Amino acid sequence: MKLDLVGKALKDLDGGIIPDEKDGKPIPLNKLLARILADAGGEDPLKLFELAIALNKDAPVSVDTSDRELIEKVIKASRHTALVKGQLLLELKGIS
Numbered sequence: 001m002k003l004d005l006v007g008k009a010l011k012d013l014d015g016g017i018i019p020d021e022k023d024g025k026p027i028p029l030n031k032l033l034a035r036i037l038a039d040a041g042g043e044d045p046l047k048l049f050e051l052a053i054a055l056n057k058d059a060p061v062s063v064d065t066s067d068r069e070l071i072e073k074v075i076k077a078s079r080h081t082a083l084v085k086g087q088l089l090l091e092l093k094g095i096s
Helices: 029-039 045-056 065-077 082-093
Strands: none
Touching: 029 045, 029 065, 029 082, 045 065, 065 082
């Protein structure tokens, strides 16, 4: 399975792109998920680190079912809002 978040940005409830407060640029979903995985504690830190590195690059990432389940678990447990979690989980749900 390929998780392709490249070119996709965080959006508000109306579908408008949410700019980063620091530089005003769109917040790329691949970079956002990479940070979430890199900041996560708990199980399989090496796998989370490897996935974070891969997602931080601007290319689709190959994931298997166990990767997908781990990513989903980490997203759900993260400190982020439903606005962020929902978009990432929908993207994750859409891969096959």
